[in-house]
Amino acid sequence: IAGITQAPTSQILAAGRRMTLRCTQDMRHNAMYWYRQDLGLGLRLIHYSNTAGTTGKGEVPDGYSVSRANTDDFPLTLASAVPSQTSVYFCASSQGVADTQYFGPGTRLTVL
Amino acid sequence: KNQVEQSPQSLIILEGKNCTLQCNYTVSPFSNLRWYKQDTGRGPVSLTIMTFSENTKSNGRYTATLDADTKQSSLHITASQLSDSASYICVVREGSNYKLTFGKGTLLTVNP
Numbered sequence: 001i002a003g004i005t006q007a008p009t010s011q012i013l014a015a016g017r018r019m020t021l022r023c024t025q026d027m028r029h030n031a032m033y034w035y036r037q038d039l040g041l042g043l044r045l046i047h048y049s050n051t052a053g054t055t056g057k058g059e060v061p062d063g064y065s066v067s068r069a070n071t072d073d074f075p076l077t078l079a080s081a082v083p084s085q086t087s088v089y090f091c092a093s094s095q096g097v098a099d100t101q102y103f104g105p106g107t108r109l110t111v112l
Numbered sequence: 113k114n115q116v117e118q119s120p121q122s123l124i125i126l127e128g129k130n131c132t133l134q135c136n137y138t139v140s141p142f143s144n145l146r147w148y149k150q151d152t153g154r155g156p157v158s159l160t161i162m163t164f165s166e167n168t169k170s171n172g173r174y175t176a177t178l179d180a181d182t183k184q185s186s187l188h189i190t191a192s193q194l195s196d197s198a199s200y201i202c203v204v205r206e207g208s209n210y211k212l213t214f215g216k217g218t219l220l221t222v223n224p
Contacts, residue, residue, distance in 0.1 A: 004155075031210065033210070040216065041216060042116065042201070042213070042214030042215055042216050042217070043156075043201075043212075043214040044214075045210075045211075045212070048210055050210070090155050090156075092155075094210075097209055097210040098143070098205070098208050098209065098210075100146075100158050100161065101158075101212070102158075103155030103156050103157070104155050105153075105154055105155050106153070106154070106155055
C-alpha cells in the first residue's frame with residue numbers, strides 16, 4: 001500500500017511560472033488537504049476537499065487553486081509563482097473530516 | 113485566535129535518557145489532541161490521539177498526557193533511541209470538523 005504519493009519531490013521554479021503539485025492517495029479516503037510548512041511556523045492549511053467534487057479554502061489560500069475531479073487525486077496549482085511561495089508542501093488525506101490525517105512525503109518548492 | 117504553543121523549541125539528549133515535551137493550547141471548542149512525529153524530510157506521522165476524557169495514552173515508549181482543565185499536554189519519551197531524533201508536533205482539532213491547529217514543533221536530537 002503506497003498511501004499518499006506526491007510529485008515532484010522537489011522543484012526550483014522561476015517567479016511567474018505556473019506549477020502543479022500532484023497528490024495521489026490509494027486509501028479511498030474522502031477528504032484531502034494541502035498544507036505548507038515554513039521554517040519557524042506550524043503547518044498551515046491551504047485548501048481542502050471534503051469529498052470528490054468539492055473544495056474549500058483554508059488559512060492561506062491566496063495564489064493557489066485546487067481541483068478534486070475524483071477520489072484519489074488532489075492537485076495544487078500555483079498560477080503565477082512568487083518567491084513567498086517557497087516552502088515545503090504536504091498533501092494529506094483522511095477517511096472523514098474528523099478522522100486521522102495521513103501525510104505524504106512532501107514537495108520542496110523553491111521560487112526564484 | 114486558536115493557538116498551540118510547544119516547548120522547548122529544541123532539545124538535545126543522550127541515547128537512553130528520558131525526556132518530556134510540552135504543549136499548551138487555546139483551541140476552542142476542543143475535540144482532540146494529537147502528537148505527530150516528523151522525521152527530517154518526511155511527512156508527519158500520528159503517534160497518539162487524546163480526547164477530552166482521556167488523561168494518559170501510551171504508544172510503546174511514547175506516553176502522552178492531557179489536562180483538559182489547564183489545556184496542557186505532554187509527550188514523554190522513555191529510554192530514547194537515535195531513531196527518536198525528529199520534530200514532534202502537537203496538533204489540536206477544533207470541534208468536529210477539518211480544522212487543525214498545529215504547533216511549531218519541538219526538535220529532538222538524540223546523541224549516542
